[in-house]
Amino acid sequence: MNLGILLTEGPFQTSKSQTVSEIAKASLRKGHKVEIFLFLDGVYNVLSTQEMPTLSRQPVDDFKDIIDLGGKVIACGVCVAARGLEKGKNFIENAKILGLPQLSEMIDRSDRFISF
Amino acid sequence: MKKIIITFSKPPHGTSYYSEGLRLASGMGFDDHDTMLVFLGDGVFCALKNIDNKASEPFLETIAEFKYPFFVEKESLEKREIPETDLDPKFQVVSRENVSKFIKNSNIHIGV
Numbered sequence: 001m002n003l004g005i006l007l008t009e010g011p012f013q014t015s016k017s018q019t020v021s022e023i024a025k026a027s028l029r030k031g032h033k034v035e036i037f038l039f040l041d042g043v044y045n046v047l048s049t050q051e052m053p054t055l056s057r058q059p060v061d062d063f064k065d066i067i068d069l070g071g072k073v074i075a076c077g078v079c080v081a082a083r084g085l086e087k088g089k090n091f092i093e094n095a096k097i098l099g100l101p102q103l104s105e106m107i108d109r110s111d112r113f114i115s116f
Numbered sequence: 117m118k119k120i121i122i123t124f125s126k127p128p129h130g131t132s133y134y135s136e137g138l139r140l141a142s143g144m145g146f147d148d149h150d151t152m153l154v155f156l157g158d159g160v161f162c163a164l165k166n167i168d169n170k171a172s173e174p175f176l177e178t179i180a181e182f183k184y185p186f187f188v189e190k191e192s193l194e195k196r197e198i199p200e201t202d203l204d205p206k207f208q209v210v211s212r213e214n215v216s217k218f219i220k221n222s223n224i225h226i227g228v
Contacts, residue, residue, distance in 0.1 A: 006226060008133075040136055078139070100143025107118055108147045113224045 004110030
């Protein structure tokens with residue numbers, strides 16, 4: 001199954017990014033294909049410079065796992081620019097910066113699509 | 117091509133979900149998806165006449181070109197005591213039962 005996910009919130013504010021990463025990893029381990037589109041503050045999930053001192057693993061580590069398991073992670077370019085994130089200079093490797101046409105294509109490929 | 121329903125459940129003030137949801141909707145035309153916009157819960161405040169649509173104008177123009185319909189849920193309006201005469205004319209009032217049918221008949225639901 002091709003699972004598409006839209007994530008609109010960043011880490012450290014609500015539990016949505018954790019929910020998404022857990023669903024994504026569980027799906028990938030079951031052999032499904034997973035693509036995640038990061039929208040609005042969701043783009044913060046792939047910043048490699050996260051550093052919450054109370055955590056041994058940062059939320060971004062879960063997104064690295066998703067990519068390592070074969071998942072695709074795309075951040076909305078307009079959202080990245082709006083937040084001054086310098087074209088994703090500090091994003092994790094293989095997190096792509098694209099646009100809404102790619103979200104539309106992702107939706108077209110998805111058997112199921114969920115949004116958070 | 118998919119049948120997409122985008123639901124708006126937040127008011128136009130306080131967050132950027134309204135204008136950014138419209139931007140997302142405007143992007144669905146790239147693959148000719150059959151898209152509708154449904155406003156429910158506090159999202160019905162987005163349907164009022166004369167809200168500030170300055171940030172959303174480019175997206176509303178694109179959505180108008182694609183002719184995506186705008187629906188607003190009747191029960192959410194009633195709960196908030198918003199009369200239909202206060203609504204922007206592009207919104208069609210539909211019952212919750214019809215919203216359920218829209219969701220059932222869609223392939224994809226995006227909630228903003």
